[in-house]
Amino acid sequence: MIGMRLNVATLIQIFPSLAHPIWFVPAFLIGACIGSFLNVVIYRVPLGLSVNEPKRSFCPKCKAAIPMSLNIPLLSWLWLRGKCSNCKAPISFRYFAVELLTALLFAAVWWFVRDSLHLGSILRLEMAVIFPLWLMIALFVSITFIDAEHMVIPLSFTTALSIAGLVAAALWPKLPDMAGWASGDPLIADGLKQSVIGWIIGFCGLWVVVRLGKMAFGKKKMEFSNPVEWRLIEPDNEEDPIWFEMNGERIGWWDIFYRKTDRLIVECSELRLDGEEVKAGVLTIRETGIELPDGRTIEIEKLKALDGKAARAVIPREAMGMGDVHLLGTIGAFFGWMGVFFSLFAASLLAILAAVLGRIGFGRPLPFGPFLILGSLIWMFGGWKLAQWYFEGLMIGR
Numbered sequence: 001m002i003g004m005r006l007n008v009a010t011l012i013q014i015f016p017s018l019a020h021p022i023w024f025v026p027a028f029l030i031g032a033c034i035g036s037f038l039n040v041v042i043y044r045v046p047l048g049l050s051v052n053e054p055k056r057s058f059c060p061k062c063k064a065a066i067p068m069s070l071n072i073p074l075l076s077w078l079w080l081r082g083k084c085s086n087c088k089a090p091i092s093f094r095y096f097a098v099e100l101l102t103a104l105l106f107a108a109v110w111w112f113v114r115d116s117l118h119l120g121s122i123l124r125l126e127m128a129v130i131f132p133l134w135l136m137i138a139l140f141v142s143i144t145f146i147d148a149e150h151m152v153i154p155l156s157f158t159t160a161l162s163i164a165g166l167v168a169a170a171l172w173p174k175l176p177d178m179a180g181w182a183s184g185d186p187l188i189a190d191g192l193k194q195s196v197i198g199w200i201i202g203f204c205g206l207w208v209v210v211r212l213g214k215m216a217f218g219k220k221k222m223e224f225s226n227p228v229e230w231r232l233i234e235p236d237n238e239e240d241p242i243w244f245e246m247n248g249e250r251i252g253w254w255d256i257f258y259r260k261t262d263r264l265i266v267e268c269s270e271l272r273l274d275g276e277e278v279k280a281g282v283l284t285i286r287e288t289g290i291e292l293p294d295g296r297t298i299e300i301e302k303l304k305a306l307d308g309k310a311a312r313a314v315i316p317r318e319a320m321g322m323g324d325v326h327l328l329g330t331i332g333a334f335f336g337w338m339g340v341f342f343s344l345f346a347a348s349l350l351a352i353l354a355a356v357l358g359r360i361g362f363g364r365p366l367p368f369g370p371f372l373i374l375g376s377l378i379w380m381f382g383g384w385k386l387a388q389w390y391f392e393g394l395m396i397g398r
Contacts, residue, residue: 023114024107031106032073034138035099041142042098046150061089073099098141105137105377112381117172129175132168136161136334140373143327147369151254153323158330162199165333169195176336178384198332202340206325220315222246227269231307232285242300244285246313257287262316268293271308280308324368331376339379342387346375 036057044051056065064086070076077096084091113130139157147153169176173191176198186194224247233243233250241253244264256264264285271280271293281293289299290306332340351371379387 024110027110028103028107030134031103031137032099034106034134035102035141036071036073038102038138038142039095039098042094042145042149045142045154046146046152059084059086059089059091062087074103094145098145102138102141105141106134108381109133109137116174126172129168129172132164132171133334135164136168140377144370144373147323147367151252151367153327153369155323155326158323158326161327161330162333165199165330166192166195168334175334176332176339178335178379179338179388194336195333198334198336198340199329200332201337202332203325203329205340206328206344207322210322210325222249222313222315224311227309227311229307230266230310230313232303232305244315246310251315253287256315260287262287264316265314266308266310267312268308268310270310273298273306274304283308324372327369327372331372335376335379335384338384338387339376342379342383343372343375346378346383347371350374 037051040051040057043049054065056067057071058065061084064084066085070080070085074096077091077099080091082091082093082096083089109130113127113133117126139161143153143157165176169191170188173186173188173194176191176194177186228247230244230246233245235241235243243250243252244256245251256262266283266285268280268283271278271283273292278292279294283293284291287300289297290303291297328340328344331343335343347368348371351366351368354371355366375383
């Protein structure tokens with residue numbers, strides 16, 4: 001028997017070149033599988049649940065484990081027509097959307113790397129940048145859906161993204177300077193420098209905006225000429241927050257408490273604790289407990305009911321959360337300082353457009369993280385060319 005030695009040259013002959021469109025298929029399939037796992041992350045992480053235990057996905061309604069044969073990305077949701085095979089409860093379209101969106105973005109990243117590096121049949125070291133970029137996409141998708149639903153951006157996600165941004169800049173130094181403002185062919189040190197500068201500008205710049213916003217919009221006052229009914233409403237399920245309701249207006253717990261120092265102050269003319277009348281006065285509500293006018297403190301978990309009447313309440317609020325600050329820092333780590341400015345500008349325009357067309361209203365909370373992410377993806381997939389064209393036009397005009 002004649003053995004065959006499989007070397008690099010043989011592999012190149014067997015497999016199509018890296019520029020061949022066939023490679024979009026494995027990129028799409030990998031993205032779909034990652035998207036299936038992201039559904040677990042999006043559901044469990046905001047609830048403080050482990051993404052490893054239980055190991056299998058389960059129906060949010062009946063909690064029945066989903067077998068592997070019915071957990072095939074994209075196909076299973078279509079085959080089951082968006083319903084649980086056990087209890088027939090509807091399964092949100094979001095699960096299918098996350099898998100499809102991740103698959104499409106993974107394929108798009110492959111296209112971006114392939115075209116940017118002019119890949120042919122020769123494997124280049126810079127191609128390894130696709131792995132931190134795929135990680136970026138996975139965490140961007142997770143952040144988008146978590147922030148849209150819970151108005152929070154996990155710090156662990158942005159920390160991982162910052163590290164991935166530095167790795168990407170080291171593998172492909174051109175990435176944080178795609179518009180080409182730096183002269184010459186950048187070295188690894190140049191890429192890392194641009195990445196660090198981008199992170200600093202993104203984080204520190206938005207941090208200043210947040211601090212100014214807290215000074216200008218740090219509290220919301222609800223005042224009435226006569227006392228009105230208010231109460232705390234327990235959630236129907238573990239996915240919903242506690243609600244503070246006053247005169248029919250409801251505000252979720254996570255829209256009130258952003259920092260450990262936040263306090264909700266209610267000036268009560270009547271106060272009932274677990275259905276019994278207690279001393280009225282100034283009630284202080286913290287995220288984890290309450291301070292009654294008579295000096296007693298009670299943990300939130302031990303309350304059965306809390307309500308009364310009040311003519312005034314002071315509610316803490318944020319102009320923008322610190323999660324957005326960390327997120328813009330990570331965008332700078334990947335795409336440099338120009339990517340930061342472009343993403344922030346694009347995100348602001350997109351948020352205003354969404355508020356107007358979606359009739360969200362400027363007085364209601366709007367998650368900003370998804371718009372920052374969308375702005376950064378626009379930059380990555382061609383927005384940098386617009387910036388390059390614009391500034392080169394200004395220089396020619398001079």
